[in-house]
Amino acid sequence: MSTIHIALLGYGTVGKGVYQTIKTHQKRFKAILGKEVKIEAVLVKNLEKHQLPDPDVILTNKFEDIISLPKLDVVIDAIVGKQPGFSYLSQAIKRGCHIITANKQMFAHYGRELLSLAEKHGVSVGFEATVAGGIPVIQTLRKLLSVNHIKKVHGILNGTSNFILTKMREEGCSFSDALSLAQEKGYAEADPTNDVEGFDAFYKAMILSEVVYGKQPDWEKVRKQGISSITLEQIELFSKFGLRFKHVASLEKTTKGIHCSVKPVLVSSSHPLFHVEDVQNAVSIDADIVGNISLQGPGAGMFPTASAIVEDLIQLETERARPDEGADHASFAHEPLLTWVLYGEVKNLEIPESIEIIGKINAKALLVLAKEESIENLSNKIKGITVYQLLGDFTFSGTEESRFPSAHSITGS
Amino acid sequence: MSTIHIALLGYGTVGKGVYQTIKTHQKRFKAILGKEVKIEAVLVKNLEKHQLPDPDVILTNKFEDIISLPKLDVVIDAIVGKQPGFSYLSQAIKRGCHIITANKQMFAHYGRELLSLAEKHGVSVGFEATVAGGIPVIQTLRKLLSVNHIKKVHGILNGTSNFILTKMREEGCSFSDALSLAQEKGYAEADPTNDVEGFDAFYKAMILSEVVYGKQPDWEKVRKQGISSITLEQIELFSKFGLRFKHVASLEKTTKGIHCSVKPVLVSSSHPLFHVEDVQNAVSIDADIVGNISLQGPGAGMFPTASAIVEDLIQLETERARPDEGADHASFAHEPLLTWVLYGEVKNLEIPESIEIIGKINAKALLVLAKEESIENLSNKIKGITVYQLLGDFTFSGTEESRFPSAHSITGS
Numbered sequence: 001m002s003t004i005h006i007a008l009l010g011y012g013t014v015g016k017g018v019y020q021t022i023k024t025h026q027k028r029f030k031a032i033l034g035k036e037v038k039i040e041a042v043l044v045k046n047l048e049k050h051q052l053p054d055p056d057v058i059l060t061n062k063f064e065d066i067i068s069l070p071k072l073d074v075v076i077d078a079i080v081g082k083q084p085g086f087s088y089l090s091q092a093i094k095r096g097c098h099i100i101t102a103n104k105q106m107f108a109h110y111g112r113e114l115l116s117l118a119e120k121h122g123v124s125v126g127f128e129a130t131v132a133g134g135i136p137v138i139q140t141l142r143k144l145l146s147v148n149h150i151k152k153v154h155g156i157l158n159g160t161s162n163f164i165l166t167k168m169r170e171e172g173c174s175f176s177d178a179l180s181l182a183q184e185k186g187y188a189e190a191d192p193t194n195d196v197e198g199f200d201a202f203y204k205a206m207i208l209s210e211v212v213y214g215k216q217p218d219w220e221k222v223r224k225q226g227i228s229s230i231t232l233e234q235i236e237l238f239s240k241f242g243l244r245f246k247h248v249a250s251l252e253k254t255t256k257g258i259h260c261s262v263k264p265v266l267v268s269s270s271h272p273l274f275h276v277e278d279v280q281n282a283v284s285i286d287a288d289i290v291g292n293i294s295l296q297g298p299g300a301g302m303f304p305t306a307s308a309i310v311e312d313l314i315q316l317e318t319e320r321a322r323p324d325e326g327a328d329h330a331s332f333a334h335e336p337l338l339t340w341v342l343y344g345e346v347k348n349l350e351i352p353e354s355i356e357i358i359g360k361i362n363a364k365a366l367l368v369l370a371k372e373e374s375i376e377n378l379s380n381k382i383k384g385i386t387v388y389q390l391l392g393d394f395t396f397s398g399t400e401e402s403r404f405p406s407a408h409s410i411t412g413s
Numbered sequence: 414m415s416t417i418h419i420a421l422l423g424y425g426t427v428g429k430g431v432y433q434t435i436k437t438h439q440k441r442f443k444a445i446l447g448k449e450v451k452i453e454a455v456l457v458k459n460l461e462k463h464q465l466p467d468p469d470v471i472l473t474n475k476f477e478d479i480i481s482l483p484k485l486d487v488v489i490d491a492i493v494g495k496q497p498g499f500s501y502l503s504q505a506i507k508r509g510c511h512i513i514t515a516n517k518q519m520f521a522h523y524g525r526e527l528l529s530l531a532e533k534h535g536v537s538v539g540f541e542a543t544v545a546g547g548i549p550v551i552q553t554l555r556k557l558l559s560v561n562h563i564k565k566v567h568g569i570l571n572g573t574s575n576f577i578l579t580k581m582r583e584e585g586c587s588f589s590d591a592l593s594l595a596q597e598k599g600y601a602e603a604d605p606t607n608d609v610e611g612f613d614a615f616y617k618a619m620i621l622s623e624v625v626y627g628k629q630p631d632w633e634k635v636r637k638q639g640i641s642s643i644t645l646e647q648i649e650l651f652s653k654f655g656l657r658f659k660h661v662a663s664l665e666k667t668t669k670g671i672h673c674s675v676k677p678v679l680v681s682s683s684h685p686l687f688h689v690e691d692v693q694n695a696v697s698i699d700a701d702i703v704g705n706i707s708l709q710g711p712g713a714g715m716f717p718t719a720s721a722i723v724e725d726l727i728q729l730e731t732e733r734a735r736p737d738e739g740a741d742h743a744s745f746a747h748e749p750l751l752t753w754v755l756y757g758e759v760k761n762l763e764i765p766e767s768i769e770i771i772g773k774i775n776a777k778a779l780l781v782l783a784k785e786e787s788i789e790n791l792s793n794k795i796k797g798i799t800v801y802q803l804l805g806d807f808t809f810s811g812t813e814e815s816r817f818p819s820a821h822s823i824t825g826s
Contacts, residue, residue, distance in 0.1 A: 021702060025560060032559060134703035136556050143549050146445060146727040147438065147720050154804065229799070234756060237778060243807065259785075264801060266754055271805025272709065275688045289434060290547035290720040293710035296685065298703065307560050307703040314559040341679055343647060365650060372672075386642070388677060390656065391567065392684025 003036045004029075004317070005071040009043045009063075009088060010079035011050050014102050014129075017306030018078055019052075025310065033317045040069050043079075043088075067091050074316065076309060077101035086110040093117050093125075100126035100312045102305055108203035111210055126312025131204045132157060132281040134304030135297040136311075141211050141285065148287035150212045153251040157204040159279035159299040160188045160195035161227045161247040165264075166277045169235050169244065175228060187279055187300075197226035198247070198262045205249035205262055208283075212251060217258040225263040238266055246273050339394065340375055342366040344385040352378065359396045367396055416449045417442075417730070418484040422456045422476075422501060423492035424463050427515050427542075430719030431491055432465075438723065446730045453482050456492075456501075480504050487729065489722060490514035499523045506530050513539035513725045515718055521616035524623055539725025544617045545570060545694040547717030548710040549724070554624050554698065561700035563625045566664040570617040572692035572712040573601045573608035574640045574660040578677075579690045582648050582657065588641060600692055600713075610639035611660070615675045618662035621696075622671055625664060630671040638676040651679055659686050752807065753788055755779040757798040765791065772809045780809055 006022065008015055022037055029037045041058035043066050044050045052059050060066065063084070066075070075092035077099065079085055085106040089099045093114065101107055107114070107130045118125045128138045132155070144150065156162050160182050167178040179196065182188040194200050202224050209216045227247050235245055243266040252259045267274045272294040276282040281299025286292050298304040339358070342349070346366045351357060354374040358367040367390075379387055419435065421428055435450055442450045454471035456479050457463045465472050473479065476497070479488070488505035490512065492498055498519040502512045506527065514520055520527070520543045531538045541551045545568065557563065569575050573595050580591040592609065595601040607613050615637050622629045640660050648658055656679040665672045680687045685707040689695040694712025699705050711717040752771070755762070759779045764770060767787040771780040780803075792800055 021560065028560070135706055136553055139556055140549055140553065143552055143724050143728070144720075147434065147441070147723045237775065238754070241774060241807075241809070243803065245801075246804075248804070266801045266803045268803065268805035268807040270807075274805060287720075290717045291711045291714075293548055293708070295706070295708050297706035301704075304703045307557075307700070310560045311556050315556070341651070361654060362650065388658075388679045390679045390681065391659075391661070392681030392687060394654075394656065394681040394683075396654070 001030065001034070001036055003038050003071075004033070004313075005069070005073045006037060006039045006313075007041050007043070007066045007069060007072055007075050007092075008039055009066070009075065009077045009085070011042050011044050011052075012078065013302045014305045014309075015042070015078035017302035018076055018309050021303065021306040021310050022313075023054075029314075032314060035317070037313070040072065041066055063088050063091075067095060072097055074098045074100065074313060076313070077103050077106075078309070079103060080105065082106045082109050086114070089114055090117060093121050093123055096121060096123060098124045098126070098316050100129070100309050100316075102127075102129035102309060104130040104200065104203040104207060108206040108216075111207060124316050126309070126316065127207065128312050129305050129308035130207050132283060132295075132297070133159075133299045133301060134307050135281060135283065135295050135299065136308070137208070137283050137295060138211055140293070140295060141208070144285065144287050144290060144293065145212065148289045150285060150287050151252065152286040153208055153212060153249075153283060154273060155201075155205070155208070155249045155283040156246055156273055156276050156281055157249050157283075157299065158195050158198075158201040158247060159281055160192065161198075161201070162276065162281070163187055163279045164196065165227060165230070165235070165245050165247065168230075168232055169239060172232065172236070174232055175230065195226075196228050198224045201247060201249045202262045205251060205260055208249075209251050209258055209260060213253055213258050215258065217260045223261040223263055227264050230264055243268055244274055246276070248273065337369050337371060338375075339390040340368050340370060341388045341390055342368060342385050343388065346385065349382065349385065361396075414443065414447070414449055416451050416484075417446070417726075418482070418486045419450060419452045419726075420454045420456070420479045420482060420485055420488050420505075421452055422479070422488065422490045422498070424455050424457050424465075425491065426715045427718045427722075428455070428491035430715035431489055431722050434716065434719040434723050435726075436467075442727070445727060448730070450726070453484065454479055476501050476504075480508060485510055487511045487513065487726060489726070490516050490519075491722070492516060493518065495519050495522050499527070502527055503530060506534050506536055509534060509536060511537045511539070511729050513542070513722050513729075515540075515542035515722060517543040517613065517616040517620060521619040521629075524620060537729050539722070539729065540620065541725050542718050542721035543620050545696060545708075545710070546572075546712045546714060547720050548694060548696065548708050548712065549721070550621070550696050550708060551624055553706070553708060554621070557698065557700050557703060557706065558625065561702045563698060563700050564665065565699040566621055566625060566662075566696060567686060568614075568618070568621070568662045568696040569659055569686055569689050569694055570614040570662050570696075570712065571608050571611070571660060572694055573605065574611075574614070575689065575694070576600055576692045577609065578640060578643070578648070578658050578660065581643075581645055582652060585645065585649070587645055588643065608639075609641050611637045611675045614660060614662045618664060618673055618675055621662075622664050622673060626666055626671050628671065630673045636674040636676055640677050643677055656681055657687055659689070661686065750782050750784060751788075752803040753781050753783060754801045754803055755781060755798050756801065759798065762795065762798065774809075 022039055039057050041060055044061055047061050075097050077085055077089055082105055085103045092099050107127055115125055131137050163182050164178040167181055188195055206216045230245055245264050246267045248265045249262045272284040273282055276296055282296040284294040343365050355368050355370040358369055360366055375387055435452055452470050457474055460474050488510045490498055490502055495518055498516045505512050520540055528538055544550050576595050577591040580594055601608055619629045643658055658677050659680045661678045662675045685697040686695055689709055693709055695709040697707040756778050768781050768783040771782055773779055788800055
């Protein structure tokens with residue numbers, strides 16, 4: 001069986017995620033590509049800080065060791081900063097390697113150069129991971145673009161900023177307290193400037209502009225503003241009117257050229273970005289034929305980003321992934337407990353032990369926790385009761401008739 | 414310049430949308446594919462009911478006229494029902510044509526057969542338009558599947574049902590009144606059974622199952638329930654607890670096989686499907702590596718569906734659509750009026766005539782309508798005022814200090 005030989009630049013959060021994902025997906029690569037994927041070497045800055053789980057993978061701090069590997073098909077870039085990333089990837093392309101990158105700052109600066117260099121050398125560039133982590137924004141835009149003109153793109157592209165704004169509103173805390181919480185949770189770096197002053201979202205917006213309009217606006221003319229000046233007082237005032245602050249990157253083509261801004265805006269509940277909370281990212285696309293499409297998901301993190309990178313790797317080789325036919329990954333071994341509402345004449349209903357009553361919503365509705373099987377058994381026995389599954393988290397605070405006076409917070413499936 | 418020769422089956426809403434979209438996208442086809450796309454013939458049931466805008470396109474009610482066209486590369490299926498769609502497309506594949514279909518009932522029954530027949534004959538099958546209209550669900554699932562196992566898929570796949578449930582809750586009307594409204598607006602057919610009893614969502618779920626798990630569950634074992642039994646009383650009761658009824662198709666792989674249901678469920682605000690309202694469709698995907706991704710957009714309609722079909726057509730020929738470089742489609746010729754909030758010491762602020770005041774939120778915040786240019790001019794002149802753009806619809810009902818006592822409903826950009 002033939003092998004795809006990989007070099008990985010960087011072994012931080014994203015690098016480790018890619019390493020592990022490639023390791024655990026060998027069966028999948030064989031099934032889809034008919035090939036093995038082997039990481040040959042990993043480049044790090046400081047050799048003493050890192051150790052690889054596999055002794056046959058080279059760990060090096062010299063790019064020369066990477067570029068002179070006897071076998072090398074794909075270079076994956078999981079480092080940050082404009083340089084040396086750009087120089088490394090240029091050399092890789094010139095050697096005839098495909099490249100895949102998650103490095104937004106570098107790609108915002110040099111994406112166009114890398115793409116044309118790659119075209120010249122007949123290799124591919126994957127950069128889905130540079131924008132909105134695990135959400136397939138680049139691919140979706142490309143698909144829409146084949147038929148549609150894209151009128152506008154609005155995106156929440158920085159998870160840390162969105163987390164801070166959400167926490168300020170929900171917990172009534174200050175910007176600095178929310179920032180500390182984001183740092184505790186590992187969302188924000190020790191130096192949060194890149195996130196909260198809008199640089200990260202700006203780079204991503206520039207990459208989107210390149211994808212959507214084939215060029216970037218003049219960087220000097222882009223209004224770039226972070227969220228550090230937003231006060232709790234402002235958030236609370238606008239909350240009363242149903243408005244939320246979101247940090248939004250906007251792209252639009254006008255008669256004057258590409259108009260782009262990256263700034264806090266107020267969003268009402270009718271807008272697709274209103275409900276995007278915590279570290280989630282989202283992109284709302286206005287296309288002329290299809291209308292508005294919005295995508296939401298994890299914008300960063302070890303595995304979402306790794307997933308985007310490995311998806312790009314597979315796409316280099318094949319355009320059609322096969323369905324998930326393996327029998328080895330049923331999503332749970334035991335039937336889970338789900339949340340249900342029993343509706344109807346529930347007053348004198350005999351509830352078997354396998355069904356746990358969480359609360360009585362009113363005389364006609366009962367909230368229960370049970371396996372699907374138990375609910376089916378019950379449904380077959382009783383008439384006049386309708387059963388509804390409940391999706392999403394739900395805190396039942398009880399009614400005056402509630403059997404359980406304390407609040408129950410449960411999670412639907 | 415070479416030409417792609419097309420036959421179109423059906424000239425209803427979707428068929429007309431495809432016809433027009435192909436007509437208006439000739440420049441785009443030339444730019445992306447280096448080819449012209451020409452509709453050679455259109456198949457209809459009743460010749461007297463239809464007239465084509467172009468005299469050189471054949472209008473016929475005999476499929477033999479289609480399949481015996483001297484030049485034929487792609488057959489696009491925009492008719493409904495299992496037959497004769499399946500038989501027509503099989504013949505097209507055997508002739509060596511690519512096929513693209515929007516026919517969910519047919520594809521739920523015969524998708525697998527058509528796909529393997531197409532593989533045998535070395536042609537492609539596009540079916541993005543069968544599920545969730547303009548939302549690229551099939552492509553996104555395929556991309557995720559290359560790396561992820563899909564644990565669960567929950568989807569709002571029938572726009573008519575979602576519209577009815579939304580209207581009942583919002584307007585407090587009965588099922589039959591909401592259905593009449595859906596029929597007035599052209600969302601629901603004269604015979605709404607297919608939509609409101611869950612058949613339409615069921616077919617789409619079967620197609621998704623085929624994509625995700627490579628097979629379908631036993632149709633007899635799928636719980637299929639529509640929304641016709643949901644009463645206003647139920648909707649109002651659960652609304653009080655923050656729960657909404659949504660008609661949801663669910664797919665999940667368990668140790669016992671593929672578990673699928675199509676039924677009304679209760680959804681809380683933490684779930685991605687809660688905010689999907691009116692005729693919108695959405696799909697929420699739980700993948701093992703990337704986490705939860707959700708997509709939302711128009712699930713049906715003339716142009717969204719046509720867009721999905723024409724995107725498939727382009728994808729047959731090229732995997733990479735180019736960016737939107739043309740200068741001929743700036744999204745507006747004149748700068749639009751946008752909504753803004755001026756925040757700070759607005760009390761004695763001189764507002765130029767180009768900025769229209771909508772209302773005073775409080776002593777520190779003013780709601781205005783203006784072109785971006787006017788706002789920039791103002792910002793350059795004044796200190797201590799922060800300007801936030803407002804996205805989404807917003808009804809300003811005024812405060813006790815409001816200058817305008819009547820409610821203003823405005824639309825942000």
